[in-house]
Amino acid sequence: MISGTPFQIADIDACWHWIGPLAEGVDPSDNAGDDLRADCREGRALCLVSDDGVLVISLQPDRYGSGELELFVRLAASRGERGSIQRNDAHLDAIASELGATRLVFHTLRPGMHKVLNPGWSVRYTAFERAVHGNKIRPAAAGNSGAAGAG
Amino acid sequence: MGTKSGQQQQETAAQRALADHAVNLLQDYRQRWLPVQQRLAQQIEQAGEPDSAARRLATGKASTDTAIAFDKAGKGLESSLSNSGVSPGSSRGKLALTGMGGDAATSTGAGALMSDQMIDDAYTQGLGALTAIGRGERGLVGQGLTAQAQQSSAQAAADASASLMEHQGNAALGGQVVGFGLQQGLKGLPSMRPSGVSGTNDLPGVTGANAMAKWNQYGMGGD
Numbered sequence: 001m002i003s004g005t006p007f008q009i010a011d012i013d014a015c016w017h018w019i020g021p022l023a024e025g026v027d028p029s030d031n032a033g034d035d036l037r038a039d040c041r042e043g044r045a046l047c048l049v050s051d052d053g054v055l056v057i058s059l060q061p062d063r064y065g066s067g068e069l070e071l072f073v074r075l076a077a078s079r080g081e082r083g084s085i086q087r088n089d090a091h092l093d094a095i096a097s098e099l100g101a102t103r104l105v106f107h108t109l110r111p112g113m114h115k116v117l118n119p120g121w122s123v124r125y126t127a128f129e130r131a132v133h134g135n136k137i138r139p140a141a142a143g144n145s146g147a148a149g150a151g
Numbered sequence: 152m153g154t155k156s157g158q159q160q161q162e163t164a165a166q167r168a169l170a171d172h173a174v175n176l177l178q179d180y181r182q183r184w185l186p187v188q189q190r191l192a193q194q195i196e197q198a199g200e201p202d203s204a205a206r207r208l209a210t211g212k213a214s215t216d217t218a219i220a221f222d223k224a225g226k227g228l229e230s231s232l233s234n235s236g237v238s239p240g241s242s243r244g245k246l247a248l249t250g251m252g253g254d255a256a257t258s259t260g261a262g263a264l265m266s267d268q269m270i271d272d273a274y275t276q277g278l279g280a281l282t283a284i285g286r287g288e289r290g291l292v293g294q295g296l297t298a299q300a301q302q303s304s305a306q307a308a309a310d311a312s313a314s315l316m317e318h319q320g321n322a323a324l325g326g327q328v329v330g331f332g333l334q335q336g337l338k339g340l341p342s343m344r345p346s347g348v349s350g351t352n353d354l355p356g357v358t359g360a361n362a363m364a365k366w367n368q369y370g371m372g373g374d
Contacts, residue, residue, distance in 0.1 A: 001191070002184040009185050043178045059173040061166055069173050099180055 002048070003098045005091035007055065012040040012047035019047070019054045022077035027109070036074055045074055052088060053078040059099055071096035073106035089118045
């Protein structure tokens with residue numbers, strides 16, 4: 001369909017009944033998806049669905065101020081068979097290319113994402129964190145195991 | 152992070168303009184593709200409706216293909232009958248062509264039925280492609296809608312070809328039967344039958360030059 005890919009443009013609110021659980025798998029916070037839905041409604045993001053799952057993308061200037069655009073994958077969650085990341089890599093290229101983006105970017109909570117990505121992906125930066133001394137760490141929320149995700 | 156010399160880094164006017172441009176591009180992309188997507192879904196829905204334009208188009212094409220293919224086949228048969236000594240205007244020739252006319256009607260009907268069935272198939276495939284989209288099956292929609300026209304055309308040509316062969320065969324067989332009938336009938340008239348010849352050439356006075364005229368004179372009864 002769009003850009004010669006299997007993806008269709010979807011109304012995120014109309015599809016939220018099945019996108020919601022996938023989004024929670026990627027980002028288990030209580031308000032998971034609220035900003036995605038708001039951005040889609042206001043035209044700052046686009047919700048794309050296929051048999052494989054869902055993509056929410058937005059287009060933004062390169063963060064280094066190069067003047068180029070990057071396609072930021074806000075959410076990528078699969079409900080299909082394994083290998084959806086590899087299968088949809090070229091589709092992302094097609095969409096990003098038509099939009100005029102020169103880079104694909106996503107954030108993820110999954111530390112092992114590099115194991116499933118196709119060649120060509122690299123880590124732009126690393127986030128460090130540690131517990132604050134003296135404060136107890138709350139147990140991590142369940143379900144932090146999104147099939148594929150960037151949130 | 153995000154600071155320079157301890158000050159908050161401000162977004163420049165150019166960066167804001169680029170961000171606005173990015174949002175506009177995204178909206179433009181949506182506005183370009185959404186109607187295409189909706190039109191495809193609509194076309195697939197419409198193609199499935201009874202008496203839809205797609206069905207009428209396919210049926211019309213099936214009829215046209217049949218007419219063209221049978222016209223060619225009819226000319227082929229005329230030529231073939233002429234070569235085999237049957238006059239195109241004769242009753243034998245007419246019988247062969249009339250037979251082909253019947254086949255043309257049958258083929259048109261079959262073509263229309265097939266076109267209708269193929270529209271149903273395309274509709275099913277289209278819906279399947281829309282729901283099963285994402286499995287690399289998107290090409291089936293277009294293929295399904297175009298294949299029916301190609302296949303009905305091929306079917307008409309095949310029907311015409313089969314009809315041509317059949318009626319050529321029937322005409323030839325008719326000639327053999329007539330010849331055989333004459334031969335059997337003339338057995339009772341031995342004085343009229345020269346020795347050493349057989350079949351339709353048993354007629355007295357038949358030569359290569361007047362064979363057609365004699366054939367038309369004597370050979371039509373069995374047709």
